[in-house]
Amino acid sequence: xxxxxxxxxxxxxxxxxxxxxxxxxxxxxxxxxxxxxxxxxxxxxxxxxxxxxxxxxxxxxxxxxxxxxxxxxxxxxxxxxxxxxxxxxxxxxxxxxxxxxxxxxxxxxxxxxxxxxxxxxxxxxxxxxxxxxxxxxxxxxxxxxxxxxxxxxxxxxxxxxxxxxxxxxxxxxxxxxxxxxxxxxxxxxxxxxxxxxxxxxxxxxxxxxxxxxxxxxxxxxxxxxxxxxxxxxxxxxxxxxxxxxxxxxxxxxxxxxxxxxxxxxxxxxxxxxxxxxxxxxxxxxxxxxxxxxxxxxxx
Numbered sequence: 001x002x003x004x005x006x007x008x009x010x011x012x013x014x015x016x017x018x019x020x021x022x023x024x025x026x027x028x029x030x031x032x033x034x035x036x037x038x039x040x041x042x043x044x045x046x047x048x049x050x051x052x053x054x055x056x057x058x059x060x061x062x063x064x065x066x067x068x069x070x071x072x073x074x075x076x077x078x079x080x081x082x083x084x085x086x087x088x089x090x091x092x093x094x095x096x097x098x099x100x101x102x103x104x105x106x107x108x109x110x111x112x113x114x115x116x117x118x119x120x121x122x123x124x125x126x127x128x129x130x131x132x133x134x135x136x137x138x139x140x141x142x143x144x145x146x147x148x149x150x151x152x153x154x155x156x157x158x159x160x161x162x163x164x165x166x167x168x169x170x171x172x173x174x175x176x177x178x179x180x181x182x183x184x185x186x187x188x189x190x191x192x193x194x195x196x197x198x199x200x201x202x203x204x205x206x207x208x209x210x211x212x213x214x215x216x217x218x219x220x221x222x223x224x225x226x227x228x229x230x231x232x233x234x235x236x237x238x239x240x241x242x243x244x245x246x247x248x249x250x251x252x253x254x255x256x257x258x259x260x261x262x263x264x265x266x267x268x269x270x271x272x273x274x275x276x277x278x279x280x281x282x283x284x285x286x287x288x289x290x291x292x293x294x295x296x297x298x299x
Contacts (some may be wrong), residue, residue, distance in 0.1 A: 040124075139168040142161045172202070193222075214246065264293035
C-alpha cells in the first residue's frame with residue numbers, strides 16, 4: 001500500500017509545520033522590525049511575489065503568533081505551502097483554520113483544491129460543496145466545483161454549477177466557453193451553440209472561440225453562420241490553414257463544389273499538426289470529409 005500523502009496534522013513532525021522557527025529573523029539571519037499581524041501578512045504576500053518563500057513563511061507565522069485567533073492567517077500560510085508544493089504542511093494549516101472557524105468557507109475550498117490536485121476527487125467535491133453551503137458564492141468557486149464534478153461524469157450537477165458561475169459573472173467569456181464545451185459533450189448542442197456565440201461576442205479577438213462556434217453551427221445545420229464564424233477566425237489568424245479548409249468544407253456540404261475548390265486552393269501548407277486539428281474539428285462537426293488539400297508534411 002502506498003503511504004498516505006495526507007497524514008493527520010497532529011502526526012506531522014513539528015519541523016514540518018515550521019511553527020517552531022523564530023519569526024523575528026529572516027533566512028539570512030537579519031533581525032526584522034516588529035510588525036502587526038496584518039503588516040506581517042502583507043509582507044508575506046510581498047515576499048511570495050518576490051519568490052522568497054522561506055521568508056514569506058516566517059512572516060505568515062509571525063501573523064499567526066501575533067493574532068492567533070484569526071483563522072485567515074492559517075489559510076494564508078497554507079496557501080503559501082500549497083504554492084511551494086508542500087501539501088502535507090498546507091493541509092495541516094487548512095485543517096487548523098477549519099477547526100478554529102468551522103463556518104468559514106475558505107479552508108474548505110483550499111482543502112478541496114489540494115485534494116483535487118492529488119486525485120482525491122470525492123473528497124474535493126465534498127469540500128467544494130461545503131464551501132458553497134457556507135457562503136463561498138464566487139463564480140470561480142462554482143466553476144471549480146463544476147469542473148471537478150465533470151471529472152466524475154456527474155454532468156447534470158456540473159452543468160448546474162457551470163451555469164451558476166456564468167450567472168455570477170455573465171461577462172466572463174471563459175466560463176461561457178467551458179459551459180458550451182460541456183454542453184456539447186453531453187449532446188446539448190443547441191444550448192452549447194448559444195453559450196459559444198456569447199463567448200465569441202465577449203472575446204471577439206479569440207479565433208479558437210470563433211472556430212468552435214462555427215463547428216456548433218454546423219452541428220445545428222446553420223452552414224451560413226458556420227461560414228461566417230470560420231471567416232472571422234481566418235481574419236483573426238490567417239496563419240492557421242484549418243480555418244480556410246473548414247470554409248471549403250462548408251461550401252462542399254452545401255453543394256457549392258466550385259466555391260469549395262476555390263477555398264481549398266487557397267490553402268498553401270498543412271503540416272501534421274494542422275492535419276490533426278482539422279481531423280478533430282471535422283469529427284466535432286460530424287463532417288465525413290477525409291481529403292486534405294495541398295499537403296506539405298513538415299518535421
